[in-house]
Amino acid sequence: MKFKSQKVAYWFFASALLLLVLQILYGIIMGFARVGMEGLHEWIPFNTARATHTNLLVVWLLCGFMGSAYFIIPEESDNELYSPKLAYIQLISLLLVGVTAIVCYHLNIWEGRKFLEIPRPLDYLVVVNVLMFIYNIAMTMWRGKRNTTTSLVLFMGLFCAALLYLPGMIHFDNQTTDSFYRWWVVHLWVEGVWELIMGGILCFLLIKLTGVDREVVEKWLYIIVGLTFVSGILGTGHHYYYIGVPKYWLIVGGIFSALEPLAFLGMAMYALAMAKKGGRRHPNRIALTWTLGCAIMSFVGAGFLGMAHTLPQINMYTHGTLITAMHGHLAFWGAYAMIVLAMMAYALPLLTGRKLWDTGMANWAFWTSNIGMVGMTGALAVAGITQVNLERRMGMDFLVVQKEIEMHFIGMLLAAGLFTIGITCFIITFFRHGKPTDEAIGNDPAENPTYNVS
Amino acid sequence: MLSKSQARAFFFGGTGIFSVAFIALTIDSMRKLPNQTNSDNITEEVKRGKHIWEDNNCMGCHTLFGEGAYYAPELTKVVERRGKDWIRLFLKDPAAMFPGQRKMVQYHFKPEQIEDTIAFLDWCGKVDSNGFPAKPPLAQRLAATTPIAPAVLLPKPVPAIFTTAACIGCHSIAGEGGAAGALIGAPPLDGVSTRKTREEATAWIRDPQKIKPDTKMPDLVPAVVSEEQLTEIVNYLYSPATPQPVTPPKP
Numbered sequence: 193m194k195f196k197s198q199k200v201a202y203w204f205f206a207s208a209l210l211l212l213v214l215q216i217l218y219g220i221i222m223g224f225a226r227v228g229m230e231g232l233h234e235w236i237p238f239n240t241a242r243a244t245h246t247n248l249l250v251v252w253l254l255c256g257f258m259g260s261a262y263f264i265i266p267e268e269s270d271n272e273l274y275s276p277k278l279a280y281i282q283l284i285s286l287l288l289v290g291v292t293a294i295v296c297y298h299l300n301i302w303e304g305r306k307f308l309e310i311p312r313p314l315d316y317l318v319v320v321n322v323l324m325f326i327y328n329i330a331m332t333m334w335r336g337k338r339n340t341t342t343s344l345v346l347f348m349g350l351f352c353a354a355l356l357y358l359p360g361m362i363h364f365d366n367q368t369t370d371s372f373y374r375w376w377v378v379h380l381w382v383e384g385v386w387e388l389i390m391g392g393i394l395c396f397l398l399i400k401l402t403g404v405d406r407e408v409v410e411k412w413l414y415i416i417v418g419l420t421f422v423s424g425i426l427g428t429g430h431h432y433y434y435i436g437v438p439k440y441w442l443i444v445g446g447i448f449s450a451l452e453p454l455a456f457l458g459m460a461m462y463a464l465a466m467a468k469k470g471g472r473r474h475p476n477r478i479a480l481t482w483t484l485g486c487a488i489m490s491f492v493g494a495g496f497l498g499m500a501h502t503l504p505q506i507n508m509y510t511h512g513t514l515i516t517a518m519h520g521h522l523a524f525w526g527a528y529a530m531i532v533l534a535m536m537a538y539a540l541p542l543l544t545g546r547k548l549w550d551t552g553m554a555n556w557a558f559w560t561s562n563i564g565m566v567g568m569t570g571a572l573a574v575a576g577i578t579q580v581n582l583e584r585r586m587g588m589d590f591l592v593v594q595k596e597i598e599m600h601f602i603g604m605l606l607a608a609g610l611f612t613i614g615i616t617c618f619i620i621t622f623f624r625h626g627k628p629t630d631e632a633i634g635n636d637p638a639e640n641p642t643y644n645v646s
Numbered sequence: 647m648l649s650k651s652q653a654r655a656f657f658f659g660g661t662g663i664f665s666v667a668f669i670a671l672t673i674d675s676m677r678k679l680p681n682q683t684n685s686d687n688i689t690e691e692v693k694r695g696k697h698i699w700e701d702n703n704c705m706g707c708h709t710l711f712g713e714g715a716y717y718a719p720e721l722t723k724v725v726e727r728r729g730k731d732w733i734r735l736f737l738k739d740p741a742a743m744f745p746g747q748r749k750m751v752q753y754h755f756k757p758e759q760i761e762d763t764i765a766f767l768d769w770c771g772k773v774d775s776n777g778f779p780a781k782p783p784l785a786q787r788l789a790a791t792t793p794i795a796p797a798v799l800l801p802k803p804v805p806a807i808f809t810t811a812a813c814i815g816c817h818s819i820a821g822e823g824g825a826a827g828a829l830i831g832a833p834p835l836d837g838v839s840t841r842k843t844r845e846e847a848t849a850w851i852r853d854p855q856k857i858k859p860d861t862k863m864p865d866l867v868p869a870v871v872s873e874e875q876l877t878e879i880v881n882y883l884y885s886p887a888t889p890q891p892v893t894p895p896k897p
Contacts, residue, residue, distance in 0.1 A: 222717075225717075225748075226717070228748070230748070230749055233749050233751075237707075237749075237751045238706065238707050238715070238717045238718075239702075239703045239704070239705075239706020239707050239715065239717075239751070240703075240706070242706045242707070242715045242717070243703060243706050297703075300701075300702060300703075302700075302701070302703050303700060304699065304700035304701060304702065304703035304704065304705060304706070305700060305705065306705045306713055306714060306715070309703060309706075341650075341654075365688055365692075365693045365696065366679070366680075366683055366685050366688060367683075367696060367710070367711070367766075367769075367770055367773075368679060368682075368683045368711075368773060369676075369679060370696075371711060371713060372672075372675070372679075407650060410650065411648065411649070411650040411653045412653070414650070414653035414654050414656065414657045415648070415653050415656060415657070417657055418653070418656045418657035418660045418661070419660075421657070421660055421661040421664060421665075422660040422661075422664055425661070425664040425665055425667075425668045426664055426667060426668055426671075428668065429671075432675075433776060433778070434711055434712055434775045434776055434777075434778030435711045435712075435713070435773075435775065436679065436682055436683045436711070436773040436774060436775050436776075437675045437678070437679055437682065438674070438675055438678050438682065439776055440671070441671075441675070442776065444671065508777070508778060508780050509780065511712035511778065512709040512712030512713065512714065512716065512720055512779075513716060514716050516716070517716060583782075584779070584780070584782060585782055585783055585784045586782055586784045586785060586788055587781075587782030587784070587785035587788075590718075590719040590720070591719075591744065591747055591748065594748065
């Protein structure tokens with residue numbers, strides 16, 4: 193840690209983990225509902241659990257992104273954060289809005305559009321909140337001593353994410369138009385600007401952990417985020433196949449979304465190449481493990497499994513089945529959850545001054561959570577393939593098929609248990625670091641030439 | 647090898663070109679969309695129905711145009727598939743229709759809210775969604791290989807009461823319907839006259855739980871079916887059946 197104000201990142205990370213725990217809890221409620229144990233139906237019906245589960249995911253990831261930005265931007269622009277006080281106000285208000293939204297879901301109050309369920313009045317508060325965040329980051333960069341590509345890409349990602357939230361707030365009477373612009377938010381976030389954020393964080397971690405020259409790492413960052421936008425913008429078309437817009441989206445969406453895995457493949461190859469090339473032996477091995485793990489799992493989850501059902505001929509039968517849930521789980525885990533956890537693993541020892549890198553517990557956290565998530569994805573894949581064949585291809589009744597695939601959700605719950613153990617280990621490691629302290633300033637091994645072996 | 651400034655040009659250039667292309671296609675789609683979605687038919691009822699759809703987060707379990715949560719059935723063509731009568735009855739008390747099955751929240755909709763919801767779903771079903779949801783490609787082939795159980799079918803047309811009371815949701819009648827029957831073991835009503843006496847059938851419909859306490863059959867008399875309608879039902883079930891030529895049942 194170089195600057196006092198970077199400490200705010202800790203509180204964003206801690207809040208993100210708290211929300212992750214809640215997300216897992218609601219996921220487990222849904223898992224039990226799917227094996228017929230609907231004891232909580234009166235209080236937490238499936239649609240409440242589902243909206244809570246996905247919204248918590250978004251909020252904890254945003255919380256993690258913001259924490260990462262508050263750590264990275266001061267360091268990159270070589271300057272204290274513009275206003276730590278504003279950052280704390282922003283964190284508290286974000287959590288308040290999030291909690292209010294979740295309470296609303298339990299009272300059947302929402303906007304009821306997939307992933308954008310929060311009630312309209314809260315939307316405006318989110319916008320104000322994000323504007324505070326963007327202002328704080330922008331002012332830090334403005335007053336900084338230098339502007340790097342890494343911070344620029346990260347900022348662009350965060351700024352565009354804020355901008356793209358707006359089309360989701362317009363009301364339409366036509367369900368097709370409604371869906372069309374809803375994807376401007378959802379798709380252009382997760383398959384567009386969020387990848388910029390991910391790329392920016394990845395780039396920062398690679399520079400710090402591998403010691404490869406900044407110019408080289410940043411050049412490749414441009415290429416990869418370029419690939420993301422070249423494929424991802426028109427790739428939005430894969431959500432437009434069957435909602436009531438012209439047929440040319442089948443061709444445009446099919447071709448460009450088939451190119452989307454290239455960006456993730458590029459990301460994985462780039463991360464592995466840099467790690468191999470780097471002469472530095474940074475002592476925080478577990479942060480590098482999470483970083484490389486993220487690059488690989490994002491390719492598997494977002495790239496490869498996305499490709500598995502993105503072509504319109506296949507999507508006709510898999511659209512709206514558990515196949516989407518299968519892809520969704522590993523994609524979000526690999527691309528976004530893991531990059532946030534990588535950032536936490538990197539930043540914590542620097543924030544607190546306690547060198548708890550590479551402990552047994554930290555390694556357990558990595559492997560157990562990953563094996564658990566792969567297991568969950570596998571269970572969803574088997575359930576999804578069975579559902580597609582029985583319901584969509586053979587024409588069996590929906591509920592009959594759901595009964596047939598119930599047992600795969602027992603498998604999913606078991607894998608979820610493993611995943612939960614992994615996350616628990618991560619959280620224990622997190623809190624064993626203790627609180628951030630000013631004494632930790634200036635202890636960054638990346639600045640210490642003795643760690644450079646080459 | 648590429649320089650950093652070339653890489654930057656690729657990023658900004660690519661993003662610019664494809665953003666413009668995306669916006670151009672969006673403008674074209676917005677021009678064609680009213681025709682493809684029959685937007686003239688979006689009545690006040692449909693608009694209110696959409697609000698009901700959103701205010702209760704129906705997408706949190708169901709899917710529409712394939713978008714939603716995969717916990718409950720896809721509803722794009724539901725009005726075509728089930729008919730308005732069936733949906734009316736179902737929305738009044740969802741759990742009664744599928745006893746012992748995955749639960750839907752009881753929303754206590756007012757009758758006009760049910761009509762609005764149906765109007766919205768009906769409009770959705772008529773949107774040209776490029777062929778989604780597809781007809782199951784293997785269903786025809788399977789039907790051809792499935793032996794036909796009842797050689798004697800009840801006469802057509804099936805009286806309206808069987809649809810309004812939703813019998814046809816679980817039981818197949820005259821070789822049609824009965825989608826939910828396989829789940830809960832509801833038998834086809836064709837040939838019921840050969841299995842039970844008229845008195846037994848009447849007593850059964852009047853109070854199924856009295857005869858078999860754990861049955862999944864809902865208690866319909868007198869809430870949904872009046873005594874006169876009960877007589878109508880039994881009369882139909884015991885009307886002289888016409889032997890049918892053996893044809894594969896519809897999937």
